Amino acid sequence: MAIIASLVVTMVVGCGSKGVSDARKKVLKVSMGLAEEEWKVMREDIFPDFEKKYGVKIEPVQMEAGDAVKKLESMHKANAMDIDLITQDNMQLAPLVDKGLMEDLSSYRDMIPREVIPALVPVGEFSGKLYFMPYRPNVEITFYNEKKFNEYGLKPPTNWEELLQVARTFKEKEGMGRVVIKENLGPDSTIHMFDLIRSAGGDPVVLNDEGSVKAFTFLKELQPYLSPESKKADWNTPNQYLATDSAYLVQNWPFTSVVVVKDGGKKEIKAYHGWSGPVKESHVLGGEVIGIPKNAPNKEMAVKFMEYLMSKEVQEKLTSKLGWPSMRTDAYGKVEDWQKPYFEAVNEALKYAEPRPNLTYWADVDKAVNSALREIIFEGKDIKATLDKYHDAIEQAKKSAGQ
DSSP: OHHHHHHHHHHHHHTTTTTOOHHHHTEEEEEEOOOHHHHHHIIIIIHHHHHHHHTOEEEEEEOOGGGHHHHHHHHHHTTOOOOOEEEEETTSOHHHHHTTOBOOOGGGGGGSOTTBOGGGSGGGEETTEEOOEEEEEEOOEEEEEHHHHHHTTOOOOOBHHHHHHHHHHHHHHHSSOOEEOOOSSSHHHHHHHHHHHHHTTOOTTTOSSHHHHHHHHHHHHHGGGBOGGGGGOOSSHHHHHHHTTSOSEEEEOTHHIIIIIIITOOTTEEEEOOOBOSSOOOEEEEEEEEEOBTTOTTHHHHHHHHHHHTSHHHHHHHHHHHOOOOSBTTOOTTOOGGGHHHHHHHHHHHTTEEEOOOOTTHHHHHHHHHHHHIIIIISOOOHHHHHHHHHHHHHHHHHHTTO
16 A cells, blocks of 8 residues: 555656646645744644635645755756745745746736835846745844833934944943844844945945945944844844843844744833944845746646735735734734834835845855955954955856856
């Protein structure tokens, strides 16, 4: 019996998008990279209505964003695509398109709701074609301890000068830095450096322009007053810093409000959109998009599910139950009262959000930015000379990638 079942599975997987069995058409394999509590909401609140309406069983597949290219490419080369739909980090799209792994969704453009945040659509476009649909925007907002700010007569900083003053005051009053800038020399610190560079009028992919020099110069001035936790700050640790009063000001993703305020009871932790640099305010537009792999066995059902994920009904549930920002401007009606100020901060930050460039050589940019950060801030090397060196490294990577 087990041998027969194995043969059936092999036949279903190996048939590709042509000649898909009736049994496989009743299964929709959806790949996402989620935490268990997020999968729980999907299984209990999102999937059932769709399954009931279309008589299909959704089979969730855990796939981290960094693994998607390798796994989909392997299936594609074997003519054995077995994933119908993916949600993918908007930073890791270019390789999927470059390798020809995704369906062109241009003919479904009319599915995009009118209520979508306009800046989310271009993220999924490559060479005039639409390969990914908007789904889940994300942007860091600034969390601060209102009680501690009031204690020292401080207001949340709105520009670099005020940020420096706030950081200096906390350090002087408490003998310890209480402001966190992510400097973990990973993707998290890349985001903060992008924000600093862009807000100074620079281009992080160029890295040695005037704005980039200004950003690193400012960070070097700010460094003595920062919390030592900055070196360990990632997407998750700021929750602990805020909860234990080891940091009073930090930029992080909106889910912090659920973890620290709702679950942790730290009502003194408030949020706003953040500060501007000498040229503008800028925040990296993060989040995920929806795509359909080429030769997906159940493409027709995947298209229906794609539309369902963008619906007001689903977006409202994801917002209210998970604290996710919505791709729709009309999906905040069911947000609880305690959440509203945090989503106001999110929506304000989204006004200044800029997508990260979709580059096939992104790993080289990420490495260059963090290498410059390490050498300038932690090793005290010359700012301009260091940035010139890593500008050249990025240019070499660009040339090697043929872009």
